[in-house]
Every structure is written in C-alpha cells, then in structure tokens.
Amino acid sequence: MRLTQQRTAILRLINQSDRHWDAEGIVSALNRDGQRIGIATVYRGLQALEQAELVTALQIDGRKHYERADKAHHDHLICLHCGAIEEFCSEEIEKLQQQIAVARSFAVSHHALTLYGRCQRCSSRDEARS
Amino acid sequence: MRLTQQRTAILRLINQSDRHWDAEGIVSALNRDGQRIGIATVYRGLQALEQAELVTALQIDGRKHYERADKAHHDHLICLHCGAIEEFCSEEIEKLQQQIAVARSFAVSHHALTLYGRCQRCSSRDEARS
C-alpha cells in the first residue's frame, strides 16, 4: 500500500483523536483544515488503511466508522439518545467467547460486542427534567 | 398495526423457518410461492412487525436481516466463508455485560454480540483439501 499525502492526512486525523470517524466526517474535517480530498479517495484510503491494520472499523447504524488501531482491543457502549460512544473491555467476556467458539470448532477471526442504551449523562438529564 | 395478507405471508415465512431473512429474500421466496408482493411493502411490513415485536432484526454486513421473535434471546456466530449463521447464548456473558453497564450507569436497552470466523464445516473442508 502506498502511503500518499491523502492517506497520511486521514491517518493523522484519526490517530490524533479519540473519536470514531465516518467518511463524510473525514472529508469535512480535512476540508476545514484546507486539505482538499475526494470522498472516493477517503473510502478507498480507509479500506486500504483498514487492511493494513492502521485503523479499525466499526459498523454503527449501517454506516462504517473508523478509529485508531493502536489501542488495545475493546468493545462499545452506544448511547441511543446522544450518540456518544464509550469503550470497555472485559477479559472474562473474551474468555467466555473463546470457550463457546472452541466448543463448536468455530475459528473466530474477530468479534463485535455493542451495548445500546442510555448513557449516564443522558440518564441524569432525564431525572433532572422529571 | 393492521395484519394484512402481505404481512401475514411475511410473518408465516419467517416463523416457519429458522433462517435469517432479508427483504430481497422474502420477496423472492413469496414470489416463488405465487404470492406477489412489492419490495416496499416488505420493507414497511418488516418495520411494523419489528415494532410489534413479532420479528427480530439483526444487522449483517450492512444489511438488515430478520428472524423469528418467539425464540429466547441469543447471539450469533457468522461464518465469513459460507455465510452460515449459528446461534448461542451465554448467561455468564449476559451477566458480565450487565455488571459493566451498571458500573458505568449505562442503561442497556439491547445488545449485539457477533463472532466472525470460520465454521466447523468450512474448517474441515479446508483440512481435507490440504
């Protein structure tokens, strides 16, 4: 994979933040910084970077989002009210998953665990209102 | 919600099988059975049936799939090679998820856990070939 200007810009953007980015958001952010880039280039770049394991993909609401790959593996909590994404990791859950897979001779290559609901911030806002 | 001919047909199709159906597949299956139905009707019907909790939705590869709702809660194993979908359920994992959520004051409304990899059948086929 060729590390071009554009791909470097995408990578820097993702690596310098803790956010989860979608293609559209990357184009806007880069344009805002004066860096012009086509949406197709972003999609192709993200694919390449994902394959190279330089970024990690996450499907949210039918749309692909990307985050830094230099973090430890983790799963997600997504607030259905404000869209906030929190992260968590549980050794125990990972172990149990492995056990289940082994018992069925299923070779896991990766997994996705997402809890959907209402985050603390949104819950307390509700209480205040009532 | 009105239980029309079309919706009844969709529901029967899903309930009489253990498969995971997408909109396109439902149209084909019903057409094959001589039942004509428009794709828009299927999408709208599935939405209504999901809200009525008569079917359960599952996002696979950016596409929504539906299955019977009269089954106990479960998670999925998806074979990246043949597309087969297996099901599993782990009380322990569910409990751990709850603990994690409680610790963060996150109110879980639902969750999705999917393990991606290679199923037993595909793995043994590979061994045979080598």
Place this chain on the structure above:
DNA sequence: TTATTTGCAAATCCTTTGCACCCAG
C-alpha cells in the same frame, strides 16, 4: 518509468418516500 492512487461523475446497493388506489376493521 510505471504501477498506484486520485478526483470526478456515474453507477450500485439497500432502503425510504410520494402518491393514487385498495382493503381491513
């Protein structure tokens, strides 16, 4: 140099919507 990558626009895929007509309640 030359195989990749870019940018644009057009195409594709899945899903939703507008609207006139139809039918379940």
Place this chain on the structure above:
DNA sequence: CTGGGTGCAAAGGATTTGCAAATAA
C-alpha cells in the same frame, strides 16, 4: 366508511467503480 396499507416508480444515503490525469516509489 375511512385510515392504514399496497405497489409502483422516483428519491435517498452510503459506498463503489470507470477512467483519464497525477504521483509515489
């Protein structure tokens, strides 16, 4: 009777692709 449901076709959003020009190695 009448409001929700249907079917068609057109619109929509996200993503991919074709192709000529640009560029990294």
